[in-house]
Amino acid sequence: MNIREDILITGYPSDRLYSSLCQSINSILYSDVAGFRFKNPYYKVYIGYTNNPERRFGEHLEDYNKTLPQNPVLPTRKEKRAKRPDIMYLLYQTSSKTVKGIEYDLIRDFEGHIVNDPKAGGKGAMGKPPYYIYLIIMQYVKLY
Numbered sequence: 183m184n185i186r187e188d189i190l191i192t193g194y195p196s197d198r199l200y201s202s203l204c205q206s207i208n209s210i211l212y213s214d215v216a217g218f219r220f221k222n223p224y225y226k227v228y229i230g231y232t233n234n235p236e237r238r239f240g241e242h243l244e245d246y247n248k249t250l251p252q253n254p255v256l257p258t259r260k261e262k263r264a265k266r267p268d269i270m271y272l273l274y275q276t277s278s279k280t281v282k283g284i285e286y287d288l289i290r291d292f293e294g295h296i297v298n299d300p301k302a303g304g305k306g307a308m309g310k311p312p313y314y315i316y317l318i319i320m321q322y323v324k325l326y
Contacts, residue, residue, distance in 0.1 A: 184268065184269045184270065185235055185236065185239055185269075185270045185272065186269060186270070186271050186272065187272045189206050189209075189210075189271065189272075189273065190272050190273065190274070190275055190314075191203065191206070191273065191274045191275070192274070192275045192276065193276070194276070194278065195276065195278055195280045195281075195283075195284060199274070200284065200287065203273055203274055203284070203288065203315065204288075204291065206271075206273050207229075207273070207288070207292060207317055210271055210317060210319075211227065227292070227296045227317060227318065227319055227320065228242070228296060228317070228318040228320055229285065229288045229289050229292060229296055229315070229316070229317050229318075230285060230315075230316055230318075231281045231282065231284070231285040231313055231314060231315050231316070232313070232314055232316065233308065233309040233310060233311060233312065233313050233314070234309070235270060235272055235314055235316060238270075238316070239270045239316075239318070242270075242318060268318075268319050268320065269318065269319050270316050270317070270318045271316060271317045271318075271319075272314050272315075272316050273314075273315045273316060273317055274314065274315040275312050275313070275314050276311070276312065276313055277311035277312055277313070278311075278313075279308060279313075281308075281313040281314075281315060282308070284315055285315060288315065
């Protein structure tokens with residue numbers, strides 16, 4: 183699993199912190215590492231929160247594996263557009279349950295660049311802290 187923590191921010195939620203999270207996300211989206219995402223329509227982004235990054239990233243990988251075609255020679259239209267998480271960036275760590283609101287705001291503010299449903303997010307049980315806000319860069323698989 184490719185989970186990166188090198189830009190992880192900690193602290194109590196505030197307007198300044200939210201601004202820093204937005205800057206981090208923009209930095210990732212426009213970086214040399216992910217810059218190809220805007221030139222290639224096969225790339226999108228997913229924002230979420232979790233208290234267990236390894237488990238959550240594994241769930242994204244499992245979801246991807248479920249969309250793989252049974253017959254790779256004749257994939258359906260849906261299978262051609264299957265999504266595969268490439269990398270998870272941990273952006274923010276906190277013990278505050280306000281992480282749900284932060285996730286909601288980020289999904290709303292980055293709606294044009296992400297695959298999240300703007301009404302989705304925060305449906306699962308929170309579990310115990312620490313909580314993490316994460317960003318996953320997804321690659322649409324082109325099977326033929």
